[in-house]
Amino acid sequence: MIKPTPRRERERQQHIRHILDVAESIFAKEGFFRATMRQIAQKAEFALGTIYSYFGSKRQLYEKVIETKVNKLVDSVTKEMAETPSVQGKLEKFIHTKMTFLHKNLFFLRLYLAEVDVPRLDISHSLPKKVHEKYDSMLCVLTDVIWRGIQKGVFKPMDARVVTKALDGLTNALALSWLNSAEAHPSLETDINTITELFLNGALVHQEPTQNSNDRKEICNES
Amino acid sequence: MIKPTPRRERERQQHIRHILDVAESIFAKEGFFRATMRQIAQKAEFALGTIYSYFGSKRQLYEKVIETKVNKLVDSVTKEMAETPSVQGKLEKFIHTKMTFLHKNLFFLRLYLAEVDVPRLDISHSLPKKVHEKYDSMLCVLTDVIWRGIQKGVFKPMDARVVTKALDGLTNALALSWLNSAEAHPSLETDINTITELFLNGALVHQEPTQNSNDRKEICNES
DNA sequence: CTATAATTGGAATGATGGTTCTAATATTGA
DNA sequence: TCAATATTAGAACCATCATTCCAATTATAG
Numbered sequence: 001m002i003k004p005t006p007r008r009e010r011e012r013q014q015h016i017r018h019i020l021d022v023a024e025s026i027f028a029k030e031g032f033f034r035a036t037m038r039q040i041a042q043k044a045e046f047a048l049g050t051i052y053s054y055f056g057s058k059r060q061l062y063e064k065v066i067e068t069k070v071n072k073l074v075d076s077v078t079k080e081m082a083e084t085p086s087v088q089g090k091l092e093k094f095i096h097t098k099m100t101f102l103h104k105n106l107f108f109l110r111l112y113l114a115e116v117d118v119p120r121l122d123i124s125h126s127l128p129k130k131v132h133e134k135y136d137s138m139l140c141v142l143t144d145v146i147w148r149g150i151q152k153g154v155f156k157p158m159d160a161r162v163v164t165k166a167l168d169g170l171t172n173a174l175a176l177s178w179l180n181s182a183e184a185h186p187s188l189e190t191d192i193n194t195i196t197e198l199f200l201n202g203a204l205v206h207q208e209p210t211q212n213s214n215d216r217k218e219i220c221n222e223s
Numbered sequence: 224m225i226k227p228t229p230r231r232e233r234e235r236q237q238h239i240r241h242i243l244d245v246a247e248s249i250f251a252k253e254g255f256f257r258a259t260m261r262q263i264a265q266k267a268e269f270a271l272g273t274i275y276s277y278f279g280s281k282r283q284l285y286e287k288v289i290e291t292k293v294n295k296l297v298d299s300v301t302k303e304m305a306e307t308p309s310v311q312g313k314l315e316k317f318i319h320t321k322m323t324f325l326h327k328n329l330f331f332l333r334l335y336l337a338e339v340d341v342p343r344l345d346i347s348h349s350l351p352k353k354v355h356e357k358y359d360s361m362l363c364v365l366t367d368v369i370w371r372g373i374q375k376g377v378f379k380p381m382d383a384r385v386v387t388k389a390l391d392g393l394t395n396a397l398a399l400s401w402l403n404s405a406e407a408h409p410s411l412e413t414d415i416n417t418i419t420e421l422f423l424n425g426a427l428v429h430q431e432p433t434q435n436s437n438d439r440k441e442i443c444n445e446s
Numbered sequence: 447c448t449a450t451a452a453t454t455g456g457a458a459t460g461a462t463g464g465t466t467c468t469a470a471t472a473t474t475g476a
Numbered sequence: 477t478c479a480a481t482a483t484t485a486g487a488a489c490c491a492t493c494a495t496t497c498c499a500a501t502t503a504t505a506g
Contacts, residue, residue: 169395
């Protein structure tokens, strides 16, 4: 019951962050069930008991890993969207920010896809509500944007919920492709442009796209 | 080394199919790791040893479940596409057939998403090559269709590979939403239409998409 | 320096569940 | 009906972890 030294406390936080990082990489590589606490302890260079003293159980550790990252993702996406006024701009921000985040967190991407994108299999049905609520809050913002776009006549009249899922799925699908193809970075910007264009204007060739025609050029003159 | 009676043999096949069905439902509900062979044996009303005599191991059983269904999916999708002449028609067939199949196989859908859509986590990296090859063959057909569409000037010049992933992901994402929302059937046709429209024409409102598309042709003939 | 509290390491525990084995049981051909 | 064979049942075996525990170590305060 004594005061914990500031330094001591700082180290503690340091350790926690370090363990979370290691756990993330192992969970991402092995999945929840194959990953063992020993493995994590070993790679983190702590003893088993230490891990358990920081996080109560394997599941808690796992949940913490996911929760931390999902929060970061959602926060940055919603922040970017909030800072942009136009409907179309918000949509572009959504695509851009989300994909950039996933691109910078390829390790995490596996967990994300397995747990957030394809929930309710294996363990995920017991992911803390917090995580799902957080993620859903982001989707709600997106739905709202689309809905307002429809009201304003910028978007066609479609079911905003369905469109939200489609856009969310579209971004996930492309991010997923980064995992499988072993290429390095190059695809990020290209993929963002492709998706944005595809989502806004579709695959068919048109005469005069009323709103924006600027990014079409970009798509064509490279690759 | 004796002749297996025809009836006997028929029963055997019957048993195998029955076990596969049961296994599918359990794997889908629990995931590979949580599902136990005892559980499957019990629900299938066979003894453990019997299951092992039919399929060698848990993993083999699991792989058989997935392989069987993926084959059916891919076969029906490619067949439908082959029977349709026009590029746009083939695309619509892809969306329609794939989504209808997944809609009719909601149980399987979980496994499908976890193993085929988000591979390499957990067990999937050891899914038999056969399965991935089969699935990829379907995607190749799709890529080829898109590529030809671009050549003909029906589609904008985009990276056909990326568009393939996008379309595949789009359909997966919508199918996924059926799992989460507990609604019954109604969304299938609506979702198919929404996706098709979205993919072909995008979300933005356009003026008058007239037929003429020759002016873009020259851009395409690289790649 | 010493007593007290916090941290750490890793062996010991216990449960779970895949796989194997053997003893029934049923089927077949004669 | 009877031996030979195939099938089934489920108990027993065994390896693999998550988790707990306690002894050893280290830090803190006076």
